[in-house]
Amino acid sequence: MADIDVSVIFTTLKLASVVTLWLLLIAIPLAWWLSQTKSKWKGVVGALSSLPLVLPPTVLGFYLLVALGPNGPLGQFFTPLGLDRLPFTFSGIAIACIVHSLPFVIQPLQNSFTAIGTRPLEVAATLRASPWNAFWYVAMPLAWPGVFAAAIMGFCHTLGEFGVVLMIGGNIPGKTRVVSVEIYNYVEALEYGKAHLLAGGMVVFSFMALLAIYALNYKHQARI
Numbered sequence: 001m002a003d004i005d006v007s008v009i010f011t012t013l014k015l016a017s018v019v020t021l022w023l024l025l026i027a028i029p030l031a032w033w034l035s036q037t038k039s040k041w042k043g044v045v046g047a048l049s050s051l052p053l054v055l056p057p058t059v060l061g062f063y064l065l066v067a068l069g070p071n072g073p074l075g076q077f078f079t080p081l082g083l084d085r086l087p088f089t090f091s092g093i094a095i096a097c098i099v100h101s102l103p104f105v106i107q108p109l110q111n112s113f114t115a116i117g118t119r120p121l122e123v124a125a126t127l128r129a130s131p132w133n134a135f136w137y138v139a140m141p142l143a144w145p146g147v148f149a150a151a152i153m154g155f156c157h158t159l160g161e162f163g164v165v166l167m168i169g170g171n172i173p174g175k176t177r178v179v180s181v182e183i184y185n186y187v188e189a190l191e192y193g194k195a196h197l198l199a200g201g202m203v204v205f206s207f208m209a210l211l212a213i214y215a216l217n218y219k220h221q222a223r224i
Contacts, residue, residue, distance in 0.1 A: 057163025112146025
């Protein structure tokens with residue numbers, strides 16, 4: 001580890017943690033709405049939230065770069081909040097990663113909420129539970145394995161993000177340089193030993209995270 005820039009690992013973990021927190025705050029209510037609504041706008045909202053799955057990261061990164069710029073709609077929105085000049089900043093890559101990782105969090109959540117069915121909520125309604133109480137005390141406890149899986153997927157996807165981060169944040173040491181970009185730098189410099197160290201660490205971490213998800217789902221299914 002002496003030859004590896006530790007600040008890159010710290011920046012990556014900080015980014016993944018911040019993005020995952022915001023993803024859950026945004027995706028939980030959105031996934032709940034998508035799982036329950038019969039609105040004609042459901043397909044449009046679902047398609048928009050899933051768009052990052054099919055767009056090349058460079059395309060998404062380019063339009064986010066334009067949108068987050070000083071004259072872009074998102075840039076003008078965030079400027080009064082003190083977040084001006086978002087491109088090539090940590091806040092800028094965090095916002096970009098939230099957008100890019102959103103479908104990886106929404107889909108597990110939506111599937112978990114849909115799997116609950118209507119029966120538990122109907123029972124809660126007969127006991128005069130408000131929709132808010134039914135959501136927090138019935139739906140969320142039943143869907144918590146999906147919430148855990150969504151958080152892990154969002155965290156791991158952010159850890160490995162490359163294209164969008166490079167487009168929005170560039171390659172600034174201590175600010176926007178993350179592990180995936182650092183691996184690219186090592187490969188470009190033919191320093192394969194360092195690249196193996198970082199890449200291997202990400203492989204092991206991602207495997208363990210996925211293993212935890214499968215183990216949790218297995219235990220949950222066994223209890224059912």
